[in-house]
Amino acid sequence: MSAGVPKVRQAFVLAGVTAAAIGVLAWTGWSEYESHSSDAYPRTVERGQTVHDLGAAWGPVELNDVTGLRDPEDPLPKGARAIEAVLPVDPDATHMVCRIGALAETPSRDAVEHRPGARQPRAWSVEFGAGLLDDVERSDSCDGESSDPAELRGVFFVPRDVSDDLVVSVDVTTDAGFETLRFLVSR
Amino acid sequence: MRTSATWAAAIGFAVLACVVTAVTPVSNLAYSTNATRMPFDLPMTLGETTTGRTFTAEPTAVRAASSIEAEDGPVEGTFLIVDLVLDGTGVEPSTRLGGIKLELGERTYYPASRIRRTLVDESLRAGLPVAGSIVFELPPDDFRGRARVVLANRLDIRFDDRLVLDVDLDSLEPRPSVVVEPAGWAE
Numbered sequence: 505m506s507a508g509v510p511k512v513r514q515a516f517v518l519a520g521v522t523a524a525a526i527g528v529l530a531w532t533g534w535s536e537y538e539s540h541s542s543d544a545y546p547r548t549v550e551r552g553q554t555v556h557d558l559g560a561a562w563g564p565v566e567l568n569d570v571t572g573l574r575d576p577e578d579p580l581p582k583g584a585r586a587i588e589a590v591l592p593v594d595p596d597a598t599h600m601v602c603r604i605g606a607l608a609e610t611p612s613r614d615a616v617e618h619r620p621g622a623r624q625p626r627a628w629s630v631e632f633g634a635g636l637l638d639d640v641e642r643s644d645s646c647d648g649e650s651s652d653p654a655e656l657r658g659v660f661f662v663p664r665d666v667s668d669d670l671v672v673s674v675d676v677t678t679d680a681g682f683e684t685l686r687f688l689v690s691r
Numbered sequence: 692m693r694t695s696a697t698w699a700a701a702i703g704f705a706v707l708a709c710v711v712t713a714v715t716p717v718s719n720l721a722y723s724t725n726a727t728r729m730p731f732d733l734p735m736t737l738g739e740t741t742t743g744r745t746f747t748a749e750p751t752a753v754r755a756a757s758s759i760e761a762e763d764g765p766v767e768g769t770f771l772i773v774d775l776v777l778d779g780t781g782v783e784p785s786t787r788l789g790g791i792k793l794e795l796g797e798r799t800y801y802p803a804s805r806i807r808r809t810l811v812d813e814s815l816r817a818g819l820p821v822a823g824s825i826v827f828e829l830p831p832d833d834f835r836g837r838a839r840v841v842l843a844n845r846l847d848i849r850f851d852d853r854l855v856l857d858v859d860l861d862s863l864e865p866r867p868s869v870v871v872e873p874a875g876w877a878e
Contacts, residue, residue, distance in 0.1 A: 581819055581878040606784035626781020626817035663818025 546673065546684035558676045558683055560602070561594040565672050565687040570659060573636040583664030586634060589672045591687065593646060594653040601677040603645035604630055604658035605684065609667040625667070634659035648677075666691070730848035735840075735856040740776075743852040745786045745844050746815050749776040750856050751822075755834070755863035759806060759826065760870045766805055769834050771827045772869060773856065775810060775842075776877045781817030783844075788815070790843030790853070793827045795860075796836065803828040808873035823874025835860050 549555045554563040568588040571580065580586060589607060606627045614622035630644045636659065644658040656674070672687045735741045740749040752774040759766045771793065779786045791811060793800040802811045803826045810823040825840070840856040 581876040584819055608784070609781075624780075624782070626779075627784040628781070628816055629784035661816055661819060663816075665818065 546686050548686045551688045559596050559600040559678050565689045566590045567689050567691055570636055573638050575635045575637055578635050585662050586659055587662055588657055588659045591656040593656055595651045597651050599648050601648040603675050604656050605673040605675045607660040608671050610669045610671055628660045628662055630658035631661055731852040732855045733852050735854050741854050743854050745780055745783050747778045748842055748854050753858055754869055755865040756869040757865050758868040760868055761806055768828045769831045773825045773840055776820050776822045777810060777815055778820035779815035779817040786815040786844050788842055790846040791825055792841050794839040800827045810874045813874050820877035821874055822877040824871045
């Protein structure tokens with residue numbers, strides 16, 4: 505600043521510029537949040553709920569214990585369970601590709617608050633060839649070639665101490681891009 | 692502060708920054724591409740569980756043999772066998788050890804493909820540990836000195852950890868024949 509400008513005037517100019525900057529940044533951030541908050545992904549769907557999104561109607565998700573359907577010649581470790589997630593999907597049209605991504609524990613309050621010793625949530629992926637001895641045809645994905653209603657089925661092997669509160673994530677690819685839906689579910 | 696002094700100080704700091712950058716090893720620069728290739732090595736100890744980001748490993752035995760009793764019959768060679776218990780941490784839904792190697796001086800060996808059903812082929816699921824072996828085949832005259840068994844979930848590790856077991860090959864007494872059990876559940 506030139507020495508001829510009074511310091512009080514400098515202070516007012518600085519305060520004005522600072523306030524304007526804060527105002528512009530706050531308005532930009534808020535408008536950005538407002539415009540995207542309704543379709544923010546990954547979108548979480550509450551327990552037992554259905555949702556219409558990404559070109560299809562989804563849910564509600566069910567979890568079935570299918571441990572007893574396993575081949576006894578190929579047992580799981582003691583206490584481990586085979587859990588099947590069943591997700592009804594009714595596409596509006598073709599060109600929507602989807603796949604069950606993972607089964608994961610929801611983080612405990614201690615984990616969210618980063619308390620020492622808190623167990624971090626664990627995730628498992630769908631088993632290929634889960635070794636079930638029933639006649640059900642299982643597919644964990646939709647290929648986008650049919651708009652008929654279907655059921656996605658994914659089998660997971662989980663340990664005995666798995667949490668009761670879980671989330672099934674589904675990866676969805678549409679013409680608009682790739683998104684994830686998360687379905688909360690309890691054992 | 693006078694304007695000339697301000698400029699002198701700014702130029703001085705810029706020159707100092709250039710000097711620090713010039714004398715710092717490239718691999719230690721946070722923004723260098725080399726730094727992104729630096730894995731974190733976690734040392735393993737026999738009989739103890741070491742926890743990495745995506746998996747845990749407990750080396751239970753290190754053996755040397757000139758023949759392995761495999762499912763298809765005996766396989767002759769010069770082998771280093773590392774018996775392990777592995778488990779996933781659940782940070783990633785499914786983990787495979789795609790980055791197993793043996794570093795011996797300037798040379799690198801990868802698991803022997805002649806021995807099947809080893810831990811190389813196993814998927815790691817959180818809470819469901821698996822036990823088995825990793826087998827390396829070496830030229831007979833190279834079976835000496837100190838080697839490093841490196842376990843990682845992929846060969847190209849960037850900003851991730853590797854579990855490393857130091858092995859003194861000279862201290863191992865090769866057995867004429869050993870059995871390598873197929874990998875399977877640890878419990």
